Amino acid sequence: MHQLLKHNGDCLLSHIDGRIKLLTALALLVMVLSAGGWQFPLATAGLCITVCRIRGVPVKTLLLRFAEPCFIILMIVLLKLFFTGTTPLFTFHLNGLQITGYREGLVEGLMIGSRISGAVAVMAALVIFTPFTDLMAALAWLRVPRSFIDITLFAWRYLFLLFDDAKVIYSAQKNRLGYSGYRKGLRSFGTLTGTLVIKAFDSSQSITTAMVQRGYDGTMPMLKQKPFRSVEIAAGCAFLTCMGMLWKI
Amino acid sequence: MVKLLVCAALLLPAAPAHAMHISEGILPLPWAVAWYAAALPFVALGIRQLNVLSRQDLSFKPLAGLMAAVVFIISCMPVPVPTAGTCSHPCGTGMAAILLGPMASTLIASVSLLLQALFLSHGGLSTLGANIVSMGVIGSFAGYLTFKGLRSMGASLAVAAFLAGVQADWATYLATSFELASGIRGAEPFLPLLEKIMLAFVPTQLPLGILEGAMTAGMVVLLKRKRPDILVRMHVIEAGEVKANG
Numbered sequence A: 001m002h003q004l005l006k007h008n009g010d011c012l013l014s015h016i017d018g019r020i021k022l023l024t025a026l027a028l029l030v031m032v033l034s035a036g037g038w039q040f041p042l043a044t045a046g047l048c049i050t051v052c053r054i055r056g057v058p059v060k061t062l063l064l065r066f067a068e069p070c071f072i073i074l075m076i077v078l079l080k081l082f083f084t085g086t087t088p089l090f091t092f093h094l095n096g097l098q099i100t101g102y103r104e105g106l107v108e109g110l111m112i113g114s115r116i117s118g119a120v121a122v123m124a125a126l127v128i129f130t131p132f133t134d135l136m137a138a139l140a141w142l143r144v145p146r147s148f149i150d151i152t153l154f155a156w157r158y159l160f161l162l163f164d165d166a167k168v169i170y171s172a173q174k175n176r177l178g179y180s181g182y183r184k185g186l187r188s189f190g191t192l193t194g195t196l197v198i199k200a201f202d203s204s205q206s207i208t209t210a211m212v213q214r215g216y217d218g219t220m221p222m223l224k225q226k227p228f229r230s231v232e233i234a235a236g237c238a239f240l241t242c243m244g245m246l247w248k249i
Numbered sequence B: 001m002v003k004l005l006v007c008a009a010l011l012l013p014a015a016p017a018h019a020m021h022i023s024e025g026i027l028p029l030p031w032a033v034a035w036y037a038a039a040l041p042f043v044a045l046g047i048r049q050l051n052v053l054s055r056q057d058l059s060f061k062p063l064a065g066l067m068a069a070v071v072f073i074i075s076c077m078p079v080p081v082p083t084a085g086t087c088s089h090p091c092g093t094g095m096a097a098i099l100l101g102p103m104a105s106t107l108i109a110s111v112s113l114l115l116q117a118l119f120l121s122h123g124g125l126s127t128l129g130a131n132i133v134s135m136g137v138i139g140s141f142a143g144y145l146t147f148k149g150l151r152s153m154g155a156s157l158a159v160a161a162f163l164a165g166v167q168a169d170w171a172t173y174l175a176t177s178f179e180l181a182s183g184i185r186g187a188e189p190f191l192p193l194l195e196k197i198m199l200a201f202v203p204t205q206l207p208l209g210i211l212e213g214a215m216t217a218g219m220v221v222l223l224k225r226k227r228p229d230i231l232v233r234m235h236v237i238e239a240g241e242v243k244a245n246g
Helices: A018-034 A039-054 A059-083 A103-128 A132-141 A146-175 A182-213 A230-248 B002-014 B029-056 B060-074 B093-100 B102-119 B128-152 B157-184 B190-226 B228-233 B239-244
Strands: A088-094 A097-102 B079-081 B086-088
Touching: A018 A039, A018 A103, A018 A132, A018 A230, A018 B029, A039 A059, A039 A103, A039 A230, A059 A097, A059 A103, A059 B190, A088 A103, A097 A103, A103 B102, A132 A146, A146 A182, A146 B029, A146 B060, A146 B102, A182 B060, A182 B093, A182 B190, A182 B228, B029 B060, B029 B102, B029 B128, B029 B157, B060 B093, B060 B102, B093 B102, B093 B128, B093 B157, B093 B190, B102 B128, B128 B157, B157 B190, B190 B228, B228 B239
Parallel strands: none
Antiparallel strands: A088 A097, B079 B086
16 A cells, blocks of 8 residues: 555655646546547556656656556446447357357447546646645645635545555454454454544544644644646646547547 | 355455545446436535534544545555455445534545546546545435444444445445446447346345444444544534533
8 A cells, every 4th residue: 555655756746736737637537438449548547657667767656556457447448348339249158058249349448448447537636746745735625625625634544544554454463363254354344443542542542642632623734835827727628638639539 | 046145156256445436447438427417416415514513613624534545545545345255345424424513524435436436546536526426425425324223212322333335335336336337338238238247246245235334333332432532523423412422
């Protein structure tokens, strides 16, 4: 998980205003979702992955990010291949049953697959090149309610602590054969969850006490936004115009 | 029907470990927007409730954040599913709904889903609305209503929590199947596709729901044994019930 939660802070893209990156990513996402063919989503995926690789994002990080979407693509392509369409593409026999794959289903499945890969690549590029606090500040600028942002920031801040606690508890349980059978495993998992909840409750009390002593009144101070830079706006617009032309084609 | 079962069996190895969330890009734009529109009122009500509660108790906001982190961690944990031979994950919203109520649980699930979409590619920004509706709204309400209903009928804490966990998980899966079928059907009729998707998920999700129920019951029983004050504070049990049990 730590591998996926890291962001690449040492390149030009990381220093571009978070709001511009977020708006550009959202516009690209809309284009990918509304594209009529498979070419634009795949081109977008290719572009985003290439940029990530050029900027030194490890292949392992990208593979981890794409592992789940790839499984889903596979599942959808299979589902569509065997159940949608009328033009047979291939037929095989399994235990006396005739299974047929259809051309229309394959095309539809691959269309959805290309959309998934394009959208996932856009989000991966956005998150890898944007610090979390910048992303939250950009969401706040987009009028996402402050309470939502506050909770997200709290969750983010204490996620790693709770995750490390969960790992320690899990290892201790495993070393004591806590997962040696389904019955035992269920009990151990319930205990692990309960312990995390207790930790969350206790931490929330101590965090509040510490924050109240520092002047917390129920609202969190948000990062101040710098003014927009015209170069970044121009670059964002130029990029989106090029992608828009590709989308139109 | 036999063909359907064979094909479902073929699809099973591909059933992803994190199928609870609809992946980024699956839903076409109109469906993505429609699910956002369906989710927003519930998230708004959750935020309103949070604001009211945090004015009364300043620790409520940090608590909601930490519970979102717990839900995030729980729904990242691989749980082996005996019938499918694969790993899947619980959703944790039943647990959050029992402790904090369905509205706060919807908000917590939304935060957790946003973090998972951004950093783990589980779910997505375009499918966040759909995932909030299935996991946040339907999962939370199914779990909460089951728990409250059973408790009012005199069921024990463990039984009510177990069935709440089961209901939250299965309801989430039914909703996810519905969303998937409506989003990817193309020109295909809706109901047969829904049937196929549900059939492909059943071998994993049926036992997983039971595992989630056991996890929720285990959590509540542990809290009652070790820290009943938390359950009393969250109005899950009455103070008298703790005293009565010694």
